[in-house]
Amino acid sequence: MLARIILAMAAATAAFPTAAQKAEGTLAEEAAAAGIGGVGLSPCADLVGVENVSVLAQAADWALGYIAGRIDAGDALVEGEPLDASSSTDIATGILLFCTDNPDATLLAATRSYGERVFGTEPVRRSFERVPARVPRPRPRPPGRTPETADATPDPSPPATPDATGPTE
Numbered sequence: 001m002l003a004r005i006i007l008a009m010a011a012a013t014a015a016f017p018t019a020a021q022k023a024e025g026t027l028a029e030e031a032a033a034a035g036i037g038g039v040g041l042s043p044c045a046d047l048v049g050v051e052n053v054s055v056l057a058q059a060a061d062w063a064l065g066y067i068a069g070r071i072d073a074g075d076a077l078v079e080g081e082p083l084d085a086s087s088s089t090d091i092a093t094g095i096l097l098f099c100t101d102n103p104d105a106t107l108l109a110a111t112r113s114y115g116e117r118v119f120g121t122e123p124v125r126r127s128f129e130r131v132p133a134r135v136p137r138p139r140p141r142p143p144g145r146t147p148e149t150a151d152a153t154p155d156p157s158p159p160a161t162p163d164a165t166g167p168t169e
Helices: 002-015 027-033 050-072 088-101 107-119 147-152
Strands: none
Touching (some): 050 088
């Protein structure tokens, strides 16, 4: 298994050239106009590193859907290619290698580069595949109420009246 991963990493390193792309207009607007959003526009910098393994796993799952979509669209896989289009390990390795070299690129750009290798065709390039170095992050959710804090925190809602018509005298 380790030999296969090393082979995939070596093959992927040779397969992923650094892409020079220029950004035009607002990246979010271009992506929205093309109907693309979500994790596909995540910057590669968010996928690299031990602390981002769970995000890389989500990215590999998303990329597997991209590969399946290309197969459904009629693209044929390259015969004899050592990388497996149905292997999430190969896909994650390819994404990781691309993103290490191109931290400002997007997951979509990394996935398209992987697709170029396994399908043997040049992917369509769009300017929103590169994101600015500073991407707004979602705000963390507020901490939830625990049984200990539920008793100490007063309930902001008024007490319910026993009758829908109001209190009687």
